Amino acid sequence: MTTDVPLIEIENAEVYRGDTRVFENLSLRIAQGRHTAILGPNGAGKSTLLRLLSRELYPVHREGSSVRILGHDRWDVFELRRQLGVVSHELQMQYTRTVRGLDVVLSGFFSSVGIGYHSHLNPSPEQRARAQSVLEQLGATALAQKAIGEMSSGEQRRCLLGRALVHDPACLVLDEPTASLDLKAKFELIGTIRQLVHQGRTLVLVTHHVDEIPPEVERVVLLRAGRVVADGKKSDILTSERLADLFETKMHLAEQRGFFYAIPD
Numbered sequence: 001m002t003t004d005v006p007l008i009e010i011e012n013a014e015v016y017r018g019d020t021r022v023f024e025n026l027s028l029r030i031a032q033g034r035h036t037a038i039l040g041p042n043g044a045g046k047s048t049l050l051r052l053l054s055r056e057l058y059p060v061h062r063e064g065s066s067v068r069i070l071g072h073d074r075w076d077v078f079e080l081r082r083q084l085g086v087v088s089h090e091l092q093m094q095y096t097r098t099v100r101g102l103d104v105v106l107s108g109f110f111s112s113v114g115i116g117y118h119s120h121l122n123p124s125p126e127q128r129a130r131a132q133s134v135l136e137q138l139g140a141t142a143l144a145q146k147a148i149g150e151m152s153s154g155e156q157r158r159c160l161l162g163r164a165l166v167h168d169p170a171c172l173v174l175d176e177p178t179a180s181l182d183l184k185a186k187f188e189l190i191g192t193i194r195q196l197v198h199q200g201r202t203l204v205l206v207t208h209h210v211d212e213i214p215p216e217v218e219r220v221v222l223l224r225a226g227r228v229v230a231d232g233k234k235s236d237i238l239t240s241e242r243l244a245d246l247f248e249t250k251m252h253l254a255e256q257r258g259f260f261y262a263i264p265d
């Protein structure tokens with residue numbers, strides 16, 4: 001599904017983290033239905049970009065600068081969660097060890113971190129049923145009563161994905177989804193992400209792991225030191241030369257069955 005209104009439209013954004021200016025003049029547009037990977041080394045500005053999209057950070061207010069999601073620059077945070085399902089590492093780190101899997105998923109309805117500590121957050125039977133069905137869809141019903149501190153990283157990641165899916169968002173924004181997973185967990189999660197994409201969701205993947213970019217991604221944006229240094233069709237952008245330049249190390253990039261991997265040169 002591609003419509004004229006861009007999913008994400010950032011124009012001339014100047015963004016600070018503390019005293020550090022991460023973006024001086026960032027512009028980036030992502031169309032609905034165009035699966036995109038944003039690739040950059042440590043410090044490139046990837047998490048800052050995620051915070052910009054989830055409205056945890058705002059650009060400096062000035063003429064001609066804006067961050068629009070589906071054409072709107074003002075969003076109720078709950079409404080935004082229905083459109084963009086964001087799974088970030090920063091979010092994962094906020095959960096205390098005792099929160100159970102089902103509560104992680106349910107917390108998506110409240111944009112909160114868990115529900116147990118907030119007596120006013122009282123999920124309805126419909127919300128509980130929806131959370132259960134999301135866990136089922138992710139093959140994770142066994143995690144419903146398991147404490148997050150007792151889960152493997154892959155299981156934790158699955159519950160957080162469930163949290164993002166409770167509203168059935170049109171777009172999934174994933175932050176290094178397979179980082180720290182073993183090969184089985186990684187391949188299973190990539191399989192799940194591909195299924196979610198085939199169900200019609202737009203994927204925006206923010207990462208420095210080239211091997212977690214699924215074949216469905218059509219466009220790649222290279223980010224370095226807060227600037228877009230290349231942007232285009234995946235086959236044009238994912239080359240040994242470009243990535244060697246981006247990561248400032250010699251490498252050989254190879255492709256097999258639609259996946260890319262890098263080895264030292």
Ligand SMILES: Nc1ncnc2c1ncn2[C@@H]1O[C@H](COP(=O)(O)OP(=O)(O)OP(=O)(O)O)[C@@H](O)[C@H]1O
Pocket residue numbers: 017018019020022040041042043044045046047048049208
């Ligand atoms: N809270 C903060 N205060 C000041 N500077 C920050 C803060 N958070 C990040 N930065 C700086 O902003 C720049 C971009 O950081 P960001 O975390 O967005 O990069 P990243 O691409 O996500 O990196 P990584 O891959 O290591 O997570 C870096 O120079 C970083 O040092």
